Amino acid sequence: MKEYLKNIFEEAAKVSPYLNEKQIAFSVPNQKGHGDLSTNIAMLLTKVLKKKPREIANEIIENLNYDKEVIEKVEIAGPGFINFVFTPKFLSKIIIQIDKEKSEFGKSEKYIGKSANVEFVSANPTGPLTVGHGRNAIIGDTVSNLLEWVGYSVDREYYFNNAGRQMRVLGESVQLRYRELLGEEIDFTDEHYQGEYIKEVAQLLVDEYGDKLLNEKDESVFKAKAESEIFKEIKETLKNLDIEMKTFFNEDSLYKDKKIESVLAEFKDKGLSYESDNAVWLKLTELGNEQDKVMVKATGEPTYRLPDIAYHTTKFDRGYDKIIDVFGSDHNATFPDVKAGVGALGFDADKIDVLIYQFVTIIEKGKVVKMSTRKANYITLDELTESVGKDVVRYFFNMRSLSSHLNFDIDLAKKQSEENPVFYLQYAHARISSILRMTKEQNLLASMENLELLNTTAEVNLMKILHQFCDEVLYSAESYEPHRIANYLEELAASFHRFYTDCRILGTEQKLAEARIALAMATQFVIRNGLSILGVTAPDRM
RNA sequence: GCGCCCGUAGCUCAAUCGGAUAGAGCAACAGCCUUCUAAGCUGUAGGUUAGUGGUUCGAGUCCACUCGGGCGUACCA
Structure with a gap:
């Protein structure tokens, strides 16, 4: 329908060049009696032509050459809208x-030949995915689908890091449970991961190694086992929602490939970093941001910022036309740093689109549930999928705009699944x-x-x-x-x-x-x- | 304090680039099955779009301020 109108307006513009002054948009009126498509062009032209909008509309219509077999009626309405009604024959x-x-x-073939990388979920493997991760997962996958529908070839990517403090604590938690299973007294604090799955991983290690790991000095064996088991479960959870990642990108590889080093060196060469208090800072103020931030701590460990920037440069290196990150609103302060960083390294940061969605408030038995993986206070995404089904989960997270802070009443979702x-x-x-x-x-x-x-x-x-x-x-x-x-x-x-x-x-x-x-x-x-x-x-x- | 997001019907949420009489679902009420699936359809009721001021032909949408909520504001990720 729009194509047809565009064509006849282009013809009319040859007689009335003022039609080229403004972008002509056709929209579907929300009121039934206002035609099938409508344009406000006459109102937009009042300032240019210094005439009343309805007069302009009249003039436009007179110069419009259309087929009666296609358009049944053209009328001026309200303050100066031009409404078009199409014939049933054309509609059919x-x-x-x-x-x-x-x-x-x-x-659509509009973006055929273009490629996109959509990064989503990206939860570190410290525990099962929760309902909170569900929104991220569904948004990421559905946006990927949409991009595919308009021609993009899309790679779905999951970024994680298994080297941080959280993961160390996870390993220690498994180690403690392992000792406990073998009869030792343990001091399991609030700081450790409380979930039952920790015990399950420990049990697997007991089954596999017996008491041979009692002499292990550090937590790395335990951490590795926990990571692999948890990832197995995460992949299963995603699969239950028909989500399949192309790539699981380990932050670790950025160190192995010396990517971190080279990014750091490049910032130094460009005079964008400096040392202060034994830490290395990135001159974000020079790049237009609020304040400088630390890239490498006094301890020698990088902050998340540096690997994030390095990671994004790999996305550019891989040649994507569009780079999309799906983040919860808690990350809204981090991406400007990353964008500024990759921009300073000579990449087109405008290719990165960050999708920030608002958190879901989980309500169970009339009360707000604050989720914490460490405290084992959560409802897993799998539990939800099992109780209401994949279709309901996917639809629920897809039916609201990203910017809406939506409430998810678990009991209602289960009870009303029929409605x-x-x-x-x-x-x-x-x-x-x-x-x-x-x-x-x-x-x-x-x-x-x-x-x-x-x-x-x-x-x-x-x-x-x-x-x-x-x-x-x-x-x-x-x-x-x-x-x-x-x-x-x-x-x-x-x-x-x-x-x-x-x-x-x-x-x-x-x-x-x-x-x-x-x-x-x-x-x-x-x-x-x-x-x-x-x-x-x-x-x-x- | 500052930054981002939000506040719309009893509840959960829509509303195209600033467009016409702000729309759906749930809940409530009243109807519609001897005929293709009643998980449906029709109708009624429900609103000062948090508030105040501004911008203009026109504001839920843009600007300023106030109130209320979420998330940030790390040498955590």
Whole structure:
């Protein structure tokens, strides 16, 4: 629809050059009586032309050359909007297009040939993933899906470090539990990891080595075992949500490959670092940030900043066109440093897009649950997935904008799983499958021959919404807003359910029935395609 | 103190680049199944968009301030 309008406006601009003065945008009005597409161009031109908006609108319409077979009505409304109403016949062409493209419908080639790296989850292997990590995981994976839909080739990446203080404490915790299992008295403090999984790892070591590890001086054997076991579980948790990482990037490799060293040397060469109080500082103030920060501590250990910068340079080295980081709001202070750092090293920091999502407040039994991996106070992501199912988890985390501080009432999620909006969408899909089964039995098949018969309100509305899918996918991908897809699908499903109620197929005159089957099939493809972006299954029966 | 995010119906949340009468779901109430799945449809009710001021043809959206919440503000990650 937009393409058509763009073309006729381009033609009109040849006669009225002032139309090139402003960007002409067409949007879907939120009010039903305001046409199918609408533009505010006349209002934007008031300052340029020094005329009243409605006068300008009138003039624009007079110069507009359009086909009556395509556009039914053009009208000026309100303060000066120009509203376009399309003919049902034109709208119905979308069914033919969907039938042709099927599960490809909605994809765009706009970014074909481009590559993206999406880094998400990136939790250190100190314990199982919690519900808190769930939002990160789902956002990262769905944004990746969206980018793939608009042409990107996407690598999903998980960054971790197994060398820090947390991991040391983890190793010690396992070591203590190991000794405890072998009958020693231990001093297990609040600082150690309290979770049951620590004991399970210790038990594995007992099974494997017996008491041979009692003389181990440091915690490294225990840490290594804990890391591998926990990672096994994390991967399983992600798999249960249909998430598969391409790469697990260990911070350690940055040291082995001397990447850290070379970045440090480069900052020094560029005069961007200095020593003070035995620490090495990065001159972030010179790069436009608030204050200088420490890169290497007096102890000789780097802070997270240095490896983060080094890590991001490897993403550039690997040639990605787009680099995306998914972080919780607790990281919102760190990425400007990293961006400034890689920028100073000569990389185009604008290729990095940082997606900050707000934390989920977990509520259980009416109370806010503060999660802590160390204190073993958490609800694991696996528990959630098991109790409500993958589809509900994925849909729930996808249905709200990243910037919304959402509340997640665990009890409600379990109890109301039957009333979750995701079932509304899946039900629409299943209903269509059912229709197609029934009609097939009666040898009624979809036909594209008489689509102009689709002209009732319910049919026309449904076709209009089908028209919006491609734009919606593109916009959602470019703005990294998966929730728009969820909102769109709810609207589409609602429109279908109305069509289902108003427009019967069995028992209807054959040509109309065949056209309606075609519409139902088209709707089913779009629901299925949309759900697949979100990573939600589209059942044929419910 | 400073920085980022947020405050919209009883609850959970939408609202395209600043657009028209602020929309859904849940909960409440009243209807609709001898016919393709009632996990559905139709209708009613529910709002000073936290508050005050400003910018303009037009503000939930932009600016300033106030109130309230989340997260930061490390030689933790």
